[in-house]
Amino acid sequence: MLPEIGHFALILALTLALAQGVFPLLGAARGDPAWMRVARTTALGQFLFIALAFGALVNAFVSNDFSVLYVASNSNSSLPLQYRIAATWGGHEGSMLLWVLILAGWTVAVSRFSRHLPEDFVARVLGVLGLVSAGFLAFLLFTSNPFLRLMPAPADGRSLNPLLQDIGMVLHPPMLYMGYVGFSVAFAFAIAALLSGRLDAAWARWSRPWTTLAWAFLSLGVALGSLWAYYELGWGGWWFWDPVENASFIPWLVGTALIHSLAVTERRGAFKGWTVLLAIFTFSLSLVGTFLVRSGVLTSVHAFATDPARGSFVLVFLGVVVGGALLLFASRAHRIGLGGRFDPVSRESMLLLNNVMLAVAAGSVLLGTLYPLVLDALAAGKISVGRPYFEAVFIPLMAPAMFLIGVGPMAHWKKTSLPDLAIRLRWAFAVGLVTALLVPFAMGGWSTPVSLGILLAAWIVTSSLAGLLERLRQSRHSMGILAGLRSNSRSYYGMLLAHIGIAVFIAGATLVRGYETDKEVRMSVGDSVEVGGYSFRLDRIFEVPGPNYIAQRGEVSVSRNGRAVTTMYPEKRNYGEQKNPMTEAAIDWGFVRDLYVSFGERLDPTTWAVRIYHKPFVEFIWVGWLLMALGGLLAVFDRRYRIAAREPQPAPAPAMLQFDAGVAGAR
Amino acid sequence: MKTQFASRTALERAQRALRMLLAAALLALVPIAGSAKTALPLAADPALELRMMNLAEVLRCLVCQNQSLAESNAELAVDLRNEIREQMRRGASDQDVVDYLVARYGDFVLYRPPLKGSTLLLWSGPGILLLFGIGLLTRTIVRRRGLMQKAPLDAAARARAQELLGVSGAKESS
Numbered sequence: 100m101l102p103e104i105g106h107f108a109l110i111l112a113l114t115l116a117l118a119q120g121v122f123p124l125l126g127a128a129r130g131d132p133a134w135m136r137v138a139r140t141t142a143l144g145q146f147l148f149i150a151l152a153f154g155a156l157v158n159a160f161v162s163n164d165f166s167v168l169y170v171a172s173n174s175n176s177s178l179p180l181q182y183r184i185a186a187t188w189g190g191h192e193g194s195m196l197l198w199v200l201i202l203a204g205w206t207v208a209v210s211r212f213s214r215h216l217p218e219d220f221v222a223r224v225l226g227v228l229g230l231v232s233a234g235f236l237a238f239l240l241f242t243s244n245p246f247l248r249l250m251p252a253p254a255d256g257r258s259l260n261p262l263l264q265d266i267g268m269v270l271h272p273p274m275l276y277m278g279y280v281g282f283s284v285a286f287a288f289a290i291a292a293l294l295s296g297r298l299d300a301a302w303a304r305w306s307r308p309w310t311t312l313a314w315a316f317l318s319l320g321v322a323l324g325s326l327w328a329y330y331e332l333g334w335g336g337w338w339f340w341d342p343v344e345n346a347s348f349i350p351w352l353v354g355t356a357l358i359h360s361l362a363v364t365e366r367r368g369a370f371k372g373w374t375v376l377l378a379i380f381t382f383s384l385s386l387v388g389t390f391l392v393r394s395g396v397l398t399s400v401h402a403f404a405t406d407p408a409r410g411s412f413v414l415v416f417l418g419v420v421v422g423g424a425l426l427l428f429a430s431r432a433h434r435i436g437l438g439g440r441f442d443p444v445s446r447e448s449m450l451l452l453n454n455v456m457l458a459v460a461a462g463s464v465l466l467g468t469l470y471p472l473v474l475d476a477l478a479a480g481k482i483s484v485g486r487p488y489f490e491a492v493f494i495p496l497m498a499p500a501m502f503l504i505g506v507g508p509m510a511h512w513k514k515t516s517l518p519d520l521a522i523r524l525r526w527a528f529a530v531g532l533v534t535a536l537l538v539p540f541a542m543g544g545w546s547t548p549v550s551l552g553i554l555l556a557a558w559i560v561t562s563s564l565a566g567l568l569e570r571l572r573q574s575r576h577s578m579g580i581l582a583g584l585r586s587n588s589r590s591y592y593g594m595l596l597a598h599i600g601i602a603v604f605i606a607g608a609t610l611v612r613g614y615e616t617d618k619e620v621r622m623s624v625g626d627s628v629e630v631g632g633y634s635f636r637l638d639r640i641f642e643v644p645g646p647n648y649i650a651q652r653g654e655v656s657v658s659r660n661g662r663a664v665t666t667m668y669p670e671k672r673n674y675g676e677q678k679n680p681m682t683e684a685a686i687d688w689g690f691v692r693d694l695y696v697s698f699g700e701r702l703d704p705t706t707w708a709v710r711i712y713h714k715p716f717v718e719f720i721w722v723g724w725l726l727m728a729l730g731g732l733l734a735v736f737d738r739r740y741r742i743a744a745r746e747p748q749p750a751p752a753p754a755m756l757q758f759d760a761g762v763a764g765a766r
Numbered sequence: 767m768k769t770q771f772a773s774r775t776a777l778e779r780a781q782r783a784l785r786m787l788l789a790a791a792l793l794a795l796v797p798i799a800g801s802a803k804t805a806l807p808l809a810a811d812p813a814l815e816l817r818m819m820n821l822a823e824v825l826r827c828l829v830c831q832n833q834s835l836a837e838s839n840a841e842l843a844v845d846l847r848n849e850i851r852e853q854m855r856r857g858a859s860d861q862d863v864v865d866y867l868v869a870r871y872g873d874f875v876l877y878r879p880p881l882k883g884s885t886l887l888l889w890s891g892p893g894i895l896l897l898f899g900i901g902l903l904t905r906t907i908v909r910r911r912g913l914m915q916k917a918p919l920d921a922a923a924r925a926r927a928q929e930l931l932g933v934s935g936a937k938e939s940s
Contacts, residue, residue, distance in 0.1 A: 185856060242856050277905070291864070332837075334837045336837070342832070385866040440910055443908075443910075446906055448903075451903055451907070455903050456899075458899060459892065459896045459899045461893045462891075462892075463891065463892035463895060466888065466895075467888065470887075470888045470891075470923050474884060474885075479884045480872070480884055481872060481873070482873045482879045482884075482885065483873075483874055483875070483877050483879065484877070484879055484888065485824070485826065485832075485878070486877055487824050487877055487878035488877070488878055488879065491878075540849065618806055618807065619807065619808045619815075620805040620806060621806055621807075621808050625803065626803055626805035626892030627804060627805060628805040637805075679839075700839070708808050709805070
């Protein structure tokens with residue numbers, strides 16, 4: 100019964116989404132407040148019905164209702180409760196339902212926290228979100244209904260892929276979707292701005308916290324995915340340039356460009372057209388990501404679905420969204436205007452250069468991801484594009500952008516002087532250079548790539564600190580250091596934190612690449628091996644029953660210079676229904692190094708192939724991403740967005756900017 | 767740059783492996799009291815193994831879902847690793863091994879696609895994008911600069927606009 104209620108709830112949600120998409124947009128166009136007010140009510144209603152449907156599906160999983168086809172194919176009764184809940188989004192249908200749930204959640208949040216915005220603008224934003232939601236709900240109901248029954252019901256279900264039975268599965272997809280879907284809000288704001296002709300600094304200020312929030316979630320999602328792959332896949336890598344990883348990384352890159360471009364639009368009124376385009380592209384690339392993962396065009400660990408109907412639906416939907424948005428953009432482009440003026444050497448132009456680099460990098464990753472598919476579709480041969488290609492292309496493109504992180508925030512708006520910048524940054528550069536020269540030796544041997552990576556990382560940190568010091572020095576005359584620190588905005592500290600996060604990430608990625616050591620050995624009980632200055636001894640192997648598997652668990656005691664460090668327990672798990680045993684690596688997490696022990700094959704009854712890694716500073720990679728996400732969050736809570744919330748302001752800026760636009764247009 | 771990087775770490779690893787072997791050899795000379803013994807490398811020849819794995823990292827496991835030959839434990843991957851090892855032992859260079867695999871499985875086995883007609887756009891694409899981006903950037907900046915210099919001169923347009931806004935020109939000039 101409950102699954103049918105869930106199904107009906109989805110149908111009702113679709114009708115509400117259509118109402119939310121149609122009436123507010125028409126109402127805003129006709130200036131009819133009653134029609135505009137439909138938006139908030141339908142948004143809430145839609146959310147409640149989708150939540151009901153989602154609850155019904157979760158309940159089917161929790162109560163092991165195998166008469167539901169989707170439950171039977173993704174869960175079984177021996178699965179522990181938390182993974183039964185996570186199995187809700189372990190397959191295609193459920194993850195789409197999670198997607199629309201999150202979209203409805205963002206929509207309600209926007210309707211709730213946008214009371215200070217003009218009513219017609221909110222109506223348009225919610226209307227666009229309603230249309231997007233209607234598209235996805237139709238996709239669910241017509242091609243991927245999770246509530247289909249299976250008669251007669253099997254006694255037990257197929258299991259969730261053991262790789263997915265992990266806390267990562269509980270956290271990673273919701274976080275990633277929060278980011279993906281969050282960009283639909285940026286998209287809706289952009290479309291609403293185009294529709295209403297309000298492409299101005301005020302629009303940028305309204306849109307900015309939402310965009311930054313989505314970006315922070317996406318950062319967390321990407322980082323969690325990488326961390327999960329690192330500890331679960333058992334070969335110790337943290338990024339594989341897998342098409343599915345790229346599908347989340349490309350929107351991240353364009354989203355990063357977008358939050359920087361929005362900064363210029365808010366502060367200086369410039370790049371309006373570019374910002375709108377980026378907002379459209381970020382969301383479109385999130386849809387492309389969905390298409391890639393969900394249509395089954397990829398063969399990779401993440402692609403669960405293979406059904407052409409789904410692929411074509413998403414492709415058509417993508418065409419409508421991108422095509423419609425770009426047509427609208429083209430029809431309004433002449434009215435956008437240029438906004439604030441700036442010199443070739445200014446903070447604006449540096450941010451523009453950063454945008455170009457990020458966009459080119461995103462385009463290149465997209466090219467490398469799609470190229471083999473296109474070639475295959477054209478029957479022009481099968482090729483593989485992997486790590487060697489992406490690293491050869493991505494690193495040289497990103498390195499200059501990373502260098503700019505140090506310069507851009509120190510540059511003045513409108514016009515800045517290069518010699519002046521050089522003087523202000525000379526100490527930062529000197530310290531960075533010395534660090535880059537010393538670190539490789541401290542780590543155990545010169546390596547040019549490592550030194551270059553460390554130079555970038557150190558440069559970002561020192562130049563960020565130089566910027567902070569400069570601000571403090573300027574304010575010191577009037578107040579103390581604490582007051583000086585407090586006088587900077589949260590978004591400034593958010594930016595610092597995110598930039599330092601990039602530096603930490605670069606340092607981690609560089610050091611682990613340069614100084615990682617590993618050994619693959621055959622071990623019987625009593626054997627020991629030395630890796631990275633640590634001695635690993637296999638003390639015993641014993642069998643441990645898990646909730647739905649049997650594990651061979653090894654006990655490995657680790658010592659350094661004769662002193663015990665830790666005991667590690669790598670496992671090899673046999674899930675009954677799976678032929679191959681799964682590797683569960685043991686990791687001793689540490690700030691400056693990870694020790695990573697992973698069982699390979701059993702060579703004979705008492706001997707195992709064991710792979711042991713010493714990974715210096717590998718955790719800096721995820722700490723860096725976490726700092727980026729935290730920086731984003733800090734910026735979202737900047738006071739000025741709340742001040743705007745308290746006093747609805749007519750904003751004097753737009754009038755002037757429109758005047759500018761008019762003059763520009765007249766020429 | 768990348769290959770340099772790889773070979774350097776490879777060298778380091780090889781040196782370390784050699785040191786370990788020396789240490790192991792020395793240990794073998796000393797009569798060992800306890801039962802603890804040093805685990806033997808899985809591979810008979812660690813230096814060769816390292817070379818094999820470095821190559822296998824940029825080759826695709828053909829039956830896997832986007833895993834390299836080095837990462838995969840699929841039967842085919844194990845067989846191919848044995849094949850590569852065997853060929854290397856017989857003195858084949860990395861290029862010989864790659865040629866052999868490409869002849870057998872096609873370009874699909876290479877994670878670094880070869881430069882040829884069908885991949886021309888793949889390899890030149892990033893460069894083209896970059897040139898296009900820089901071109902667009904330069905155009906935008908030059909256009910802005912023109913605006914910056916022209917703006918104060920265009921008094922007529924300004925006066926007309928101010929007239930429309932109801933601001934008197936006299937006030938403006940004072």
